[in-house]
Amino acid sequence: MPTIVVEVMPKAELLDPQGKAVTGALSRMGRQAYSEVRIGKRFELTVAEVTDEILEDVKVLADDVFSNSVIEDVVSITVQDEAATVSA
Amino acid sequence: MPTIVVEVMPKAELLDPQGKAVTGALSRMGRQAYSEVRIGKRFELTVAEVTDEILEDVKVLADDVFSNSVIEDVVSITVQDEAATVSA
């Protein structure tokens, strides 16, 4: 079944305490190359079929449910079909 | 500065309590179309420059630091350059 992927990140201008902690950990491990790490969320929604209606609805949900616009931004909504899942 | 994006998801065969709670909330809101929601993490690493060495290192970090291989899978590692960020 196809999957719709919604990605949400903490707003750039706000401190991301979790990301900051990871940045600190990397630098303690001797990895200075990573000047900043930010941690957001990735939602995978399984649907029977991707229709325009569903995509519209996902946009609404992304803004109202999956993210809180006071602190987060929706950075992408993409459709991923079953075959092309894992890439790493 | 370029950003390297690492995406991590809970293993498909394990319970994702958070995703389960969100699936339930959507269904209570009358959204039965989403048969499953799974929630993972998206890491954005800011680097001065993307080199092969850095990419190799990110692979190692993705497996050892950003994910816990017992319960999570790294689903993608991608390079995103500054201009092409937001799409939603």
Added chain:
Amino acid sequence: MRIGVVTFPGSLDDRDAQRAVRLAGATPVALWHGSHDLEGVEAIILPGGFSYGDYLRAGAIASLSPIMTEVVDAANKGVPVLGICNGFQMLAEARLIPGAHTRNAHQQFIRRDQRLRVENAATDWTNGFEQGQEITIPLKNADGRFIADDETIKRIEGQGQVAFRYVGVNPNGSFDDIAGVSNERGNVVGLMPHPEHATEPGFGPDTPAAMSSGVDGLTFFTSVIAASLKIEAPVK
């Protein structure tokens, strides 16, 4: 006076809130998240806990519950609403008060007896305090860092919507040491620390007088009773 306490799946402090209401002299009414019925209560408490496991964002899934539609309506009509900890997070997610909460700046769950300054003693839930009075009640949270953009912070500071401020230590990195916020009208108040756990001698924070004797939290509940009677609560 009948005061409703809403139970959500994952609520932990609903029974303590009910007891606090009783100790203050009002009648607690248990309300259910899945219902649209407020049972005619004259004030509402959203208690602490881990509603829906704090999944997604603390308070987010609970704020979508059926009863929250009614709570928002009632709040807009002036019914007093108090959100404690997880309830504060729900108020923010439901946009009944400005701002939002993130994970504590130090990333850890924290529990301590917390000193607070009452910054606005004119709300429905604080009228029994004196302006500037310092109180101590327990605090316990993981996602307690109150944040908002500069403009919002300026606005709520200017309009007296900051109800409580942390004193001594800022336990979670909240902007401007803000511990509690009200809406413009002053009937909706949300705060991170737990007044309901400091209402009965023997079970509250330590005070210079005696161990566990702190009952500063009781004034929240006597205040709302006074507000409903349109009288002034006896100042403590």
Added chain:
Amino acid sequence: MTTETELTQAPGTHVPDTVANAAATPDREQPYAALGLKEDEYLSIREILGRRPTSGELAMYSVMWSEHCSYKSSKMYLRQFGEKVSPTMKKNLMVGMGENAGVVDVGGGWAVTFKGESHNHPSYIEPFQGAATGVGGIVRDIISMGARPVAVMDQLRFGDIDADDTRRVVDGVVSGISFYANCLGLPNIGGETVFDKVYQGNPLVNVLSVGVLRHEDLHLANAKGAGNKVVLFGARTGGDGIGGASILASDTFSAGGPTKRPSVQVGDPFAEKVLIECCLELFRDELVEGIQDLGAAGISCATSELASNGDGGMFIELDKVLLRDPTLTAEEILMSESQERMMAVVHPSKLDAFLAVVDKWDVETSVLGEVTDTGRLVINWHGEEIVNVEPRTVAVDGPVYERPVAYPTWIDELQADTARGLPGPRPATSSGRSSSRCSAHRTSPTRAGSPTSTTRMSSATRPCRSPTTAA
């Protein structure tokens, strides 16, 4: 060791082994060794049944007869705790050994129930989830007695404090316990920790939960009354921990080949909190005859134990189990250790009211079958009989071993090494070498469940045990 077996067939192609099939094909080779059973154990199963076990029966016996579930090597020692209880000790004892948790009368019509349990090996594999699900399991035992859980305690043993892997385990275990318990509102009221190299690779994670109840609220889990319904409720059944109870918890940690299913379980404390309230409401409204928690060995354990403790018979339609993963085979469903599940025995006249309560709490439920008076535990899969056993042979009368024992001579030296040999009092600032081994962990996230949670016993005041010779 057996290679390809009916336990690892690809989804869709799986045809379960029926009782009739087992009788007809006595010589079929079975993967008992990969499931942790010794040859003589396998032979005694054949003897009990008078035929070879079906693959479902083999799954049940293998998990229930594992050390983890049957205590086959320690039973002969643990038994003494029951045998040595004197009438004086029994004075306030309302429930002793053999039930989900012990219950003690504390006067005024109140009782306290508590139980400690270890979750060692899972906590080494995945410290956070292992310890968290350990708390979940112990709390469900408390709920099944009819009590409201009020607190937890822990007793921990980790490898050498300076060893490479110790920090991963300590941090994970401590935050797993506090995370799960805090989500349930349970303060951790006491703990004790020892670091020593004997626990390297094999930490001990013991968690205790305490519950409070009125005398009249006490319930025991058993399946009595033929015709009563057997209901599974709580989380759906997934592929969690299938390797955990059998292969990984067998007598050596390296036994068995690769499993395709994960050996870890992920806990959902929110689902557990909902179960607590749901069960307390079911008990309050008198809608259940008994409730049993599902822990290690999941449905295998709950059905065989409930049946053994009751009139002895039960009929289950296994295909009625609600699944999280539809590709699970019957054997995997029998062995699954998915967390936050309970099994209730419900009088048919109360079934509707029962379903209304679980529905109110958004808890998923399915009626699996009923209590019978046949003395047999019969399990069907899509109409075919795949298990037909006497429940006691699975749950109670497993093998018991008297393992060879030897006196650990290093203990003499250790016990001779008392405080009397130490020089006089020293200023408190000097830190002896041994005290550093007992340090309480302060490095991990602290979470508080309630304002009462600051009270805890100081682990630093406890004597430090550090055997000079490894056991």
